Amino acid sequence: MAYNILVVDDSSIIRSVIKKTLKLAEVPVNELYEAENGKEGLERLTEHWVDLVFADINMPVMTGIEMIDKMAADGLLKTIPVVIVSTEGSATRFDELSKKGVKAYIRKPFTPEVLRDVVKQVMGEEGHGEKSQ
């Protein structure tokens, strides 16, 4: 099954890297949508069917955490798995995000293998949040 994936990050470099890494990791991608912040991310989610979201935390306009809170308040959007891709390494932060329903946490910089394993874990065995560094 190929996935529709949304990448939400204010860095065009990181969006490109995730796109490239998904290809390198041979993750089956049908459509890849991009957004520069949480607000745009929510717009993409209402425009398109998305199977998986990769989101940064610190972004202008709307942060990844604010976007996740908005998704959680929506009956349909709250079912979409979210993986945080961030530079932050705080275990406390990860615990907070897990409580908000975040499925996994990838710390930048990351390898194709980490990304592949997280997609496999989240899409194959949903419900097991895991921190990947």
Add this chain to the structure above:
Amino acid sequence: MEKNHSELLIKVLEKVLEQLAFMFAEAVEKGELVGERERYLYATMTFKGHTSGTIGIAITEETGKALANNILGIEEGEEVGEDKSIDALKEFINIVCGQLMTKVFGEGPVFNLSVPEARKLTTEKWEELKARPETVGMMVEEMPMLAHVSF
């Protein structure tokens, strides 16, 4: 900047450059960083938590291009736009800041990191930055880099 903080900053810069961009860096005496008519980029960001502070990284425009090329896996000879160089530097400092917080304070504390800002730097401002006691000097594949962090 305390000596152990500058040493940690250098270690983090080396590690992130290697992991993010497959580039190798080493600390050098700032006096060795002689640049003539170079054009520079300077990024800064703040962190707020139980301790607050600022981190800054300055590189040449050439290093910015190399950083963007390496992160994106663009072949040598192909051009990346200035926006990509700036974006690469912002992402670089963002990752360095996150990694440094963990190195210095461990995985417990939560820090709110600002969105990085980047701008061009004149040679005069580069020299001013280099002269500051808290600034460390590095060579990234034979290209100069300055960095500082204050808590």
